Amino acid sequence: MYEYSEAVALRDGSQATVRTTSPDDLRASLTFFLSMPEEEKQQMRIDVCDEETVARRYESIEKGKTVRLVAVCGDKIVGEGSLETMRYGWLRKSGEVRLLILPEYRDLDVAKILAREIFLLAARHGLNNLITRVRHDQTEMIEIFKGLHFRHEATQRDQVVDPEGWMHDLYMFTFDLAAMWRDLEDAVSSTASRHMDY
Amino acid sequence: MTGLIKEVTLKDGTRVALKFLSREDFELTLDFFRRLPEEDRCYLRRDVTKREIIDERIGEIEAGLATGIVAVADGKIVGDALLFVIPRGWYRKTGEMRLIVDPEYRESGLGTALAREIFILAVKKDLRKLESCAMETQPGAKRMVGKLGFVQEGVLSNFVVDTRGRVHNLILMGMRL
Numbered sequence: 001m002y003e004y005s006e007a008v009a010l011r012d013g014s015q016a017t018v019r020t021t022s023p024d025d026l027r028a029s030l031t032f033f034l035s036m037p038e039e040e041k042q043q044m045r046i047d048v049c050d051e052e053t054v055a056r057r058y059e060s061i062e063k064g065k066t067v068r069l070v071a072v073c074g075d076k077i078v079g080e081g082s083l084e085t086m087r088y089g090w091l092r093k094s095g096e097v098r099l100l101i102l103p104e105y106r107d108l109d110v111a112k113i114l115a116r117e118i119f120l121l122a123a124r125h126g127l128n129n130l131i132t133r134v135r136h137d138q139t140e141m142i143e144i145f146k147g148l149h150f151r152h153e154a155t156q157r158d159q160v161v162d163p164e165g166w167m168h169d170l171y172m173f174t175f176d177l178a179a180m181w182r183d184l185e186d187a188v189s190s191t192a193s194r195h196m197d198y
Numbered sequence: 199m200t201g202l203i204k205e206v207t208l209k210d211g212t213r214v215a216l217k218f219l220s221r222e223d224f225e226l227t228l229d230f231f232r233r234l235p236e237e238d239r240c241y242l243r244r245d246v247t248k249r250e251i252i253d254e255r256i257g258e259i260e261a262g263l264a265t266g267i268v269a270v271a272d273g274k275i276v277g278d279a280l281l282f283v284i285p286r287g288w289y290r291k292t293g294e295m296r297l298i299v300d301p302e303y304r305e306s307g308l309g310t311a312l313a314r315e316i317f318i319l320a321v322k323k324d325l326r327k328l329e330s331c332a333m334e335t336q337p338g339a340k341r342m343v344g345k346l347g348f349v350q351e352g353v354l355s356n357f358v359v360d361t362r363g364r365v366h367n368l369i370l371m372g373m374r375l
Binding site: 044045046047053088089090091092093094128129131135153154155156157158159160161162165167168172174176178 | 241242243244245286287288289290291292326327329333351352353354355356357358359360365368370372374
């Protein structure tokens with residue numbers, strides 16, 4: 001199982017740790033989810049206030065399908081990011097990203113720090129693409145992913161249901177990792193060839 | 199026949215039995231997918247010529263995540279349809295339809311007959327949306343679900359990889375119920 005831990009500085013100079021989660025984080029995870037604004041909790045993919053549901057998320061970590069990272073300040077989880085991958089089949093080169101940040105930490109680069117680690121993980125997995133699915137009214141999440149240069153590629157009408165039974169449109173945002181690596185290689189090659197002239 | 203839903207008569211008069219897929223159909227399912235032309239198989243979501251993938255697929259049915267319907271003629275499976283639903287969370291009212299028909303039975307009405315049973319199942323499960331996706335290089339698949347009333351909702355560029363390692367765009371199709 002992948003394990004990672006690193007001390008990072010947030011934009012306001014405060015210290016945080018970004019690390020992989022473990023089942024020991026269950027209580028802190030629940031507290032984190034319960035601290036999210038009520039409206040945002042209603043917009044989420046699963047009922048994050050349900051202990052059994054949150055506990056079930058750790059099963060996919062143990063199966064090696066998902067890597068979950070948390071940003072921790074003191075003993076408080078302030079952000080969570082995950083990368084879910086398929087080992088085989090037509091989605092074997094794509095990974096699904098999810099990010100969730102406490103409102104008071106959204107301007108402190110927590111999303112960028114978690115996303116950077118997820119991008120590196122994706123590179124290690126040899127992925128070509130990242131995708132995230134966001135409900136049309138998850139405006140905060142949409143801003144976070146746009147800020148990370150994800151591209152809105154599809155809108156699925158009335159695709160997901162909220163706790164009260166209303167259907168909502170789902171936006172799919174993608175990030176073309178393969179293109180990013182190609183651009184990077186081109187830039188490196190071009191720099192290298194310029195140096196060869198001397 | 200266990201799990202028989204009904205018998206249907208195709209356009210050319212052939213009689214085909216539609217039945218719920220269960221573990222007893224394991225070998226017939228494997229045989230069906232292995233008989234498909236390589237050009238069809240390479241576009242499928244998973245490598246269904248492997249026993250462990252068939253086992254996983256039937257396991258999903260047994261776990262209540264999917265319902266499978268197969269078309270049987272002359273003791274062979276000639277069509278396979280799957281309704282996949284995640285029973286928890288925000289996808290619980292959306293089902294994904296996966297459908298494949300033996301090349302010899304295409305344009306015979308079998309695809310429509312299987313899809314009709316999937317629609318009935320979806321309504322019985324109180325689903326509000328059906329989705330289906332295909333690689334852009336599978337125009338036949340897109341045309342077939344289009345005829346059934348699905349509309350294109352988006353294309354994910356360079357998003358899926360076939361069994362030969364070629365990268366394709368993924369077309370997302372949807373239908374509100």
